[in-house]
Amino acid sequence: MHEDFDSCFRAMQSKDARFDGWFVTAVTSTGIYCRPSCPARPPLAQNVAFYPSAAAAQQAGFRACKRCRPDASPGSPQWDARQDLVARAMRLIADGVVDREGVLGLASRLGYSARQVERHLVAEVGAGPLALARANRAQTARLLIETTTMTYNDVAFAAGFSSVRQFNDTVRSVFACTPTELRGRVTGRGGPRREIGSGAPCGLAFRLPFRPPFVPDSLFGHIAATGVPGCEEVRAGAYRRTLRLPNGNGIVSLSPYSDHVSCRLALEDLRDIPTAITRCRRLLDLDADPEAVTASLSEDPVLSPVVAIAPGRRIPRTVDAAEMAVRVILGQQVSTKAARTHAGRLARRYGTAIEDPGGGLSRVFPSPQALQGLDPELLAMPKARQRGLLALVGALVDGTVELDPGADWRRARHHLAALPGIGPWSVELIAMRALGDPDAFPATDMGVLKGAGTLELPVSPVTLVAHSRRWQPWRSYAVQYLWATQDHPINRWPQEETICN
Incomplete structure (x- = not known):
């Protein structure tokens, strides 16, 4: 543009x-x-x-x-809506891959040479991967300078700078002032705030911006109603969950407001701050362009009235794509309550323990590597579904299925569909919630079919798919409006407090 x-x-x-x-x-x-x-x-x-x-x-x-x-400002919605090389690279850079693995690591994940990645990014975004990562570090540094009382050495370390000198030079270059001057600007407005507690060495508070309109009820309602006991909870009007991050574990508390989402982080390693913020934004789909979605879906006269009632619904995504994929398989053909029970058993048996003095969280959801020794008899489910879960875990561990932020959506769909026990419903749910595809459409989902019936749309999956083509490329958002027609806990926020053990 x-x-x-x-x-x-x-x-x-x-x-x-x-x-x-x-x-x-x-x-x-x-x-x-x-x-x-x-x-x-x-x-x-x-x-x-x-x-x-x-x-x-x-x-x-x-x-x-x-x-x-x-x-x-909110991130560009292009990177969540597209699946080309530049979009995949931007999602990985936002997740901190360049800081952790360098440009060569970024290129390797994308399957291109470093020179090709550089050329494509400069042509479209105007900057290469190092410059983009530097801008992300500068933004993180400013947040920490203005909202905490951390020492500048700690800020430099947490933001991903290799030295204090590099940190000082970058702050001067980007913000035309020193770190001390930058912090001094906010001391007259109550000063920086740093919160201690919530089960980790350091608690930090941030405001996550979004493009209005923003409808939190079905978004927060969904992630709360499907929360895994021990890993997620609703407490004091906030959705809280544990995080598995590159350098350690953490806990986040998220609360929606009219112009931002309050984000309180407690992390074992401060280097994970940028990645944690990025993943929380991804969970809540905060970089979406609601105006584009509303304009497109409103062209269908059947869907238009529902969209007009609550423009700005978001897709409930995830902070961990592998976790979400496992949970989708656990939720096949069972109720929301049963799916939570299955996931809770896995978390208790294979998850990492975590302390949460400020709440009731106790486990970080297990990684695919931790689930390699999974005893399928632990889960009271059909043998076919057990085989599907084991096949998924194996494919995630050996890299056959890639679901990270830079994953190729088409390739991931293809490899998921090739696994035993994983059908179209599972593939589309994983594409929507784990991969972040804005055009995923689980046509056989019971909630989707009930919503279609309420709106007098076709209730046959085949005919509904044909009708849904007019909603492209925003069918994942259409799903949110179909779900929202039903009286179900996933559509209600705030929810009753749920303490998970």
Whole structure:
């Protein structure tokens, strides 16, 4: 979009927040870049340049606006809606792969050479993987500087910088001030806040932005109603769950508000902060473009009234794709309660213990490697489903099935469908919730069929699939509206407090 100067300029002049994250506005006369909705007086057209990302603007020598904080705007919805090389690379970079494995590790995961990945990213995003990772580190550093009392050495370490000098240089370059000056700007507004507790060495509070409208009821209701005992709970009006992260475990507490989602993290290793935030945003689908979804689905006169009642529904995704895939298999042809019971048994037997003084969480859901020794007799389910679960675990361990943020959705679908006991319903649920495919459509799902019947849509899976083609490429969102027609706990938030042991 950044190449369409007239459209970008109109969005900037109208201060349209819907375009935050789609592009940034660089002002050549001041050397500052802003989000489109910046409240400052719009610059003259001859003094404006548009860039596709904050990293591209930083690489061109511009620094972030101190007023609108463009580095803190919602992420571009392109990377969640697309499955090409650039989108896969962007999802992996956001998950911290470059910081942990370098550019060669990123390229290896994508199946391309480092030079090819660099060329594609520069052509579309305006910056290579190192510059994009640097921009992510700068954003994390700013969050920690302004919202905690951590020492600058700890901030540099947690944000992923290799040295304090690199941290200081980056902060000066991106924000045109020192870390001390950056923190000093917030001391007059109550100062930075750092919360201790919640079962880990350090508790941190963040605000996760999103593009309005945002409907939390079915989103939070779904993840709460299907929560795994011991791994997830609802407490004090917040959804809480344990996290398995690259450098350690953690606990997150999430609460929806009118203009943000409150995120409270307690982590064993501060280096996991950026990855934890990214995964929480992914869980709640916070980088979605609700305007595009609403406009597309509203073209169907049958679905339009339901969409108009609650525009802005999100897809309940996951913080761990492998966990979600296992849970989908456990949930085949059983009630939500039975699926929770099965998953809870796995967590108690094979999950990692975790302390939670601030709540009732006790386990981190087991990794595929931990489930390799799974005793199928532990689960009271048909033999065919047991074989399917074991086949999935084996495929996740040996890499036959890849579900990480950079996974190729088509290849993952193909390999999932080849496993015994995994049919179309499971493949589409995994594609929607684990892979994040916005166009997945589990046509045989009971909730989908009941919702279709309520709206007098076709109730035969074959004919419903044919009808659903008019909802492409947003069929996963259409599923949320079909589910929402039913009186079910997944559609209600806040829920009664559930303490999981």
